[in-house]
Amino acid sequence: MSAAEWRRAMNTGAGRRAWSRIPGGPEAGGAPPSSATVAMVAAPGIEARIGALLGHIRLRHVLVLAAVLVYPWVVNSFFAFQIGGQAMALGLIALSLTFLGGYGGMVSLAQMTVAGVASYMVAIFGVAGAAQGGASSLGWPWEIAVVIAVLVATIFATLVGWLSVRTEGIYTIMITLAIGVSFYYLAQQNYSIFGGHEGFNQVYAPTVLGINFRDPIPFYYLALFWALAGYFFVKYLLRSPFGIALQGVRENPRRMNALGFHVTAHRVFAYSVGGVLAAIGGVLMVWYNNRVSPGSASTEMMLNILIIAVMGGMKHPIGAFIGAIVFVLVQNFAIDIIARERFNLVIGGVFLLIVLFSPDGLLGLWAYFRDRFLSGGIQSKFKSAEGG
Amino acid sequence: MLRRKVGLLGTAVGVAMLAVGTAQAQDTIKIGALTNLEGPFAVPGQDGHRGVDMAVKLHNGMAGGKKIQILKYSSDATPDKAVAATRKAVEQDKVDIMIGPLSGDEGIAVKNYSKTHPEMVFVNGSSGAQATTLQDPSPNFYRFNTEGAQWMVGLGELALSKGYKRMWLVAEDYGFPYSQVQGFMASYCAMGGHVVKKAWVPLGTKDYSSIIAGIPSDVDALVVVLGGSDAVNFLNQAEQAGIDKPFVGGSITVDQTVLNYKGKKRESLLGTASAGPMADGIDTPAWKKFVADYKAQFPDGFPSPSLFAYLYYINTQAVLLGLDAVNGDLSDKQSKLKAALAKLEFDGPAGHIKLDENRNAIGSTYITEVAKAADGSFYNKVVKEVPNVSETLGLSKADFDKMGLGNRDVPNCP
Numbered sequence: 170m171s172a173a174e175w176r177r178a179m180n181t182g183a184g185r186r187a188w189s190r191i192p193g194g195p196e197a198g199g200a201p202p203s204s205a206t207v208a209m210v211a212a213p214g215i216e217a218r219i220g221a222l223l224g225h226i227r228l229r230h231v232l233v234l235a236a237v238l239v240y241p242w243v244v245n246s247f248f249a250f251q252i253g254g255q256a257m258a259l260g261l262i263a264l265s266l267t268f269l270g271g272y273g274g275m276v277s278l279a280q281m282t283v284a285g286v287a288s289y290m291v292a293i294f295g296v297a298g299a300a301q302g303g304a305s306s307l308g309w310p311w312e313i314a315v316v317i318a319v320l321v322a323t324i325f326a327t328l329v330g331w332l333s334v335r336t337e338g339i340y341t342i343m344i345t346l347a348i349g350v351s352f353y354y355l356a357q358q359n360y361s362i363f364g365g366h367e368g369f370n371q372v373y374a375p376t377v378l379g380i381n382f383r384d385p386i387p388f389y390y391l392a393l394f395w396a397l398a399g400y401f402f403v404k405y406l407l408r409s410p411f412g413i414a415l416q417g418v419r420e421n422p423r424r425m426n427a428l429g430f431h432v433t434a435h436r437v438f439a440y441s442v443g444g445v446l447a448a449i450g451g452v453l454m455v456w457y458n459n460r461v462s463p464g465s466a467s468t469e470m471m472l473n474i475l476i477i478a479v480m481g482g483m484k485h486p487i488g489a490f491i492g493a494i495v496f497v498l499v500q501n502f503a504i505d506i507i508a509r510e511r512f513n514l515v516i517g518g519v520f521l522l523i524v525l526f527s528p529d530g531l532l533g534l535w536a537y538f539r540d541r542f543l544s545g546g547i548q549s550k551f552k553s554a555e556g557g
Numbered sequence: 558m559l560r561r562k563v564g565l566l567g568t569a570v571g572v573a574m575l576a577v578g579t580a581q582a583q584d585t586i587k588i589g590a591l592t593n594l595e596g597p598f599a600v601p602g603q604d605g606h607r608g609v610d611m612a613v614k615l616h617n618g619m620a621g622g623k624k625i626q627i628l629k630y631s632s633d634a635t636p637d638k639a640v641a642a643t644r645k646a647v648e649q650d651k652v653d654i655m656i657g658p659l660s661g662d663e664g665i666a667v668k669n670y671s672k673t674h675p676e677m678v679f680v681n682g683s684s685g686a687q688a689t690t691l692q693d694p695s696p697n698f699y700r701f702n703t704e705g706a707q708w709m710v711g712l713g714e715l716a717l718s719k720g721y722k723r724m725w726l727v728a729e730d731y732g733f734p735y736s737q738v739q740g741f742m743a744s745y746c747a748m749g750g751h752v753v754k755k756a757w758v759p760l761g762t763k764d765y766s767s768i769i770a771g772i773p774s775d776v777d778a779l780v781v782v783l784g785g786s787d788a789v790n791f792l793n794q795a796e797q798a799g800i801d802k803p804f805v806g807g808s809i810t811v812d813q814t815v816l817n818y819k820g821k822k823r824e825s826l827l828g829t830a831s832a833g834p835m836a837d838g839i840d841t842p843a844w845k846k847f848v849a850d851y852k853a854q855f856p857d858g859f860p861s862p863s864l865f866a867y868l869y870y871i872n873t874q875a876v877l878l879g880l881d882a883v884n885g886d887l888s889d890k891q892s893k894l895k896a897a898l899a900k901l902e903f904d905g906p907a908g909h910i911k912l913d914e915n916r917n918a919i920g921s922t923y924i925t926e927v928a929k930a931a932d933g934s935f936y937n938k939v940v941k942e943v944p945n946v947s948e949t950l951g952l953s954k955a956d957f958d959k960m961g962l963g964n965r966d967v968p969n970c971p
Contacts, residue, residue, distance in 0.1 A: 247648035251641060298693075358730075358759055360965070366731035366760065367662060371669065460666060464635045501645055504631060512631070513595055 241389045250385035250457075252497055257392035258457055260493035261399050262450035263477040264486055265443035268403050271483030272412065273439040274419035277333065279345035280447045281474045282352045283326045285466025287451030289356065289363060290318035291372060292461050298371030311375040319448040326444020327437060334436040349471050357463040368462030372455050382456065392453050396490060399446050403486045406442065415439055480523050482532025491531050495519075585624045586885060588876065589646035591657025591667075592682060592869065596633030597785075601865040602659055605683055607855050608862070608869030609656065612877060615850060620877040621885025632658055636666030643667050647674055653887055654894075655679045656872055659865065661686030661705070661733045671698045676890040678898065680876050683868035687736045687962050690917035691948060699898050699916045701875040702868045703834050703946060705736030706743075706963060708808040710950050711924050711943040712832040713745030716805050719830070721778040723751045724805070727768060727791065728782035730757040730965070737782045737807045739963025743950045746970035752780065753971055762787060765794045772800060782807035788815050796825070806831035809864065811927055813837070816935040826935065829927045835867045835907040836923040836937045847906035871905040878903055913948060922946045 241249035262284045270276040295314030297306040333344045356363040374382035374391075382388050406412045415435050417425045422432045455461045464470070473496070481492020503515035527534040590609045593602030606629055613625050630646055632638040639658040646652045654677065658667050664684025671679040672695045681689070681700035685708070690700055716724065724745075728734035742752060753776060756768045769791075772779070781804050783791050788810045804811075804826070811831050816823070835844075847870075851862040862870070879901055883893040902911040908921030921944045925937035949957035961967055 245648055247644060251644050251648075370665060458637045458640070459669065460636060462636065462662070465637065501641070504629075 237393055241386045246385040249389045252494075252501065254385070254389045254392045254453075255457055256490070256493040256497045257389070257396040258450050258453035259474070259477060259497065260450075260490035261392075261396050261453065262447050263474050263481065263489035263493055264396075264399050264403060265446035265450070266474055266478040267481075267483050267486060267489045268406075268446065269439055269443045270478065271485075271488075272407060272419060273415050273436060275330075275334065275436060275439070276338075276342050276475075277329065277345040277440070277443070278342055278471045278475060279326075279329050279349045279352075280443065281471040282345075282349040282466050283322050283329070283444050283447040284451030284454060285352065285356070285461070285470075286325045287318040287322035287448035288455035288461040288465055289369075290321050291315060291452055291455045292364075292369035293362065294318065295372065297369040306369065315452055318452055319445065322448035322451060323441055323444040326447065327441045330437045330440025330444075334433055334440070346468075346471070349466065350468060353463050353467055356466065363463075366463065368460065368465070370460045372459055372461060374456035383459075388456065392457075395449050395453060399449065400486050400490070403446070407486075411435070411438070476520055480520060480530050482527075482530030484529055485532055488530055488532045495523075495531065585626050586620065586654070586880065586887070587626050587628060587650070587652045588873075589628045589630055589643070589650065589652035589655045589657070590682070590869070590873070591630040591632060591639065591642050591646065591655070591659075592865070593634050593659045594629075594631035596635070598634050598659055598865075601683075601863060602631070604859060604863045605659055605865040605869040607851070607858055608866035609873045611851060611854055611866070612870045612873035614854060616874075616877045620880035621883060623880070623885040625877070625880075628652055630657065632663060634660050634663065636662045639663035640666050640670050643670055647677070653677065653891075654876055656869070656876065657682035659683050661689075661736075662731075664689045664700075665732075668695045668698045671695045678876070678891050678894055680872050680898075682872060683865045685736065686732050687739075687948070688732070690915040691962060694915045694917075696916075697895060699875070699912065701872045701901075701910055701912070701918050703918045703920045703922065704948065705733050705808070706740035706950055707920075707946045707948060708833045708922055709737050709740030710744065710832070710922050710946045711941065712741050712805060712830060713743070713748065713750065715830050715924055715940070716741075716745060716778065716780075717748055717750055719778075719803075721750070721803070721805070723753050723776045724778050724780050725754050725756075725772050725776045726752050726780040726782070727756040727758060727765075728780075728807070729760045729762075729784070729787060731760055734782045734807065735963040735965065738780075739960075739968060740950060741780060741782075741805075741807075742963075742968045742970065743952065743960065746968050751970055755965070757965055758783075758787075760787070763790055765791050766798070769795055769798045769800060772802075776802065778803045778805055780805050780807075781810050784809040792826070801825075804829045808833035811937065812864070813859065813861075816927065816937075823935070826927050827929060830924065830940070831927075831937065832922055832924045833864065834920065834922060835864060836925045836939050837861050838925065838928075838936050838938045839907055839923065840939065841907075843904060844906050867907065871910065874905065875901060875903065875910070908942065908944060915948065917948050919945055919947050 240253060244253075262280055265283070266277065266280045269280070291311075291314050292306055294307050294309050294317050295311050296308050329345060329348055332348070333341050336344055356368070357366055359365065374388060376382065380387045382391050407416070414425065414430055418430065418432050418435050425435075426432050454465065458465065477492040477496045478489055479492070480495060481490065482488030499516050499519050503519075504512040506512070506515055523531060523534070527537065529536070590606060592605035593599055594606075609627060613627055616625070618625055628646060628650055630642040632642050643655060643657065646655055655671075658664055659682050661684050664681060664686050665688050667679065667684075668689045675697055677697065679695070679698045681698070681702060683702065685702070685704040687704055687706055689698070689704070726738065728738055738755070746752070753773060754771070756771065758765070758768060779795075779800070779802050781788065781791060784807070788806075792815070806829055808831065811826065811829055816826065847867075848861050851858060851866065858866075875898065879894055879898040882897040882901070886893050899912060899916060902909065904910075905920075907923070910918050910920045913919055921942050923939050924941040924943065926940050927935055928938035930936050952960070
């Protein structure tokens, strides 16, 4: 659909209604979008677009970017790799769920499975160590293996979408759960291709231009690059005609259908887009773990992605990464807080508290505190409005 | 305002951490111990930690004149978690020596990780995959326990001596049972036995009816290499299906959990042969002292130490003995400790242990049979001790390499 079509759609009531529900950029929390955002979408000139983009950059964006760039140099290799790198890779997979769930209204548990397919493809087409189960990889160069991996995983995600888009709510969750579990058992019991229970070992990240991406800092930057790329891509896409139509579909599919939008096509395409993000996350995960086995795409991992997305908050793409950072930190350090045998209690407790006290995850918590304390609180605003 | 407060807090925390860091004096050696405290092996994993604690306590908490501090870590039996926990111990908590992990696939992954930290010593916990030391071994990974294939050496001879010439096999479909089956079949096949058919089932299989229906009527006995609930389910269903053939079990098939289950089949388990690196009924003073120490130290533990407590115990004991030998000297990338461990020989609770050139243990295997104690409980009575079992299963290196590591199809003698 072209921008012109979108503008026509905008003039109808349905379009305006969809607009009003679009979470508005980093200022999140369901605030209505500023007129500048609307102008940016509508403005055709490249200069105007860049100008509008630059106009959006705030001090906090620069601070966050500087922080993530400097981060690996001020911490040890453990924090750079296991906390930073892993959080970025998991965040990217969770981002695909945030995109599908938060903006398309389709909660797909199979995003980890898509990532798992990509991981397996890297191992199967690329170089991996010999497995006792009898499967062997083709040993092709990593560039080709990665391209195939992302392609295959995206096609897989599209098929998942094609199968599940006609369902709603809990049925989407069930059907994607079923697909994920089926893939887990396929990988577990197929020895000739997937290597069975053991999977593939010694799947190493490549060395490019003398930079070994197995090392903590290069891997961190690799993951960071793709995390940022995924983040900005999603942010851009959400303001594109497709993204806005997708949110329209989330709000009222029948109305969008009546307006002439192909609802199913929009949803399936959303799955494909989410598939690309999850696939890149999957490639990063196989390089992070140096291995892939059915456990990499188990039900537990599928639920972890859901936990990350929900905990971070699904109202804004950044939620996926915030959720991933908190998740990885809790998972690694809970054992230091409490008796060794009971540390899962801490993990569960933290998640429960976050979801219980803030239905919108950590982002909702942040929005609450900002409104309450940093800008004088909502009530004082009302008062001043009344006074004026 | 808030930001400044957060910044201040951050600085304060940083300073506090630094203070803790410097307070850590050089007369303490930090050892990380990784087992499973979650997932399918959470209960055995707890017993693994008991093994570590017990070894340190029996060494008076000191080794080489230095205080030993144990930091505990947990995995859930997946290699990813095992490596993540090991990385945290090594890179974040800066342990000097690492002990672990618990299961086979984890062991392979941690061995591969150990290559990225050649400056320190990694010692196995209880993992028993052959590939850990036979394929691409790591120069700083030591395993003072024997592995899955070694644990079954000698059982083939016993089966033949009982007249089991044709056998049917059921085993779980992953690395550890592959090793166990190879340990059994290597000698069994060489001496003229036949395993007519192998049924590989996924880990956690609950319904064995179709498998049991496929048991040929002309076999003499069954080889059952299943563990935990899989073993109980199989034995129950075989009983219901009226299978009356004798069994030969793997190292974790007829352990205490299986022997204590209630059912008529339990009686028919009497006489079932199995093998392993230890047995409840070893009749030596060293073993009896080990069991007595365990019972005294852990009244809430198992009635007698499990396989995992034993394996973690001997690996920890080896580290402490090595530290004694070098007076706790960890300088020069722990080179003295590495040399001392490589040539360390000692008498553990269940036999003499030394290392081969791949730093894997050469030790004893115990052939056992299920027997009834005076109080009516069942236990594994030692029939025979096979000393000095090597990782090549008594074959020459060339013969073993020709056979290769065990998998679904190796060895084969239908």
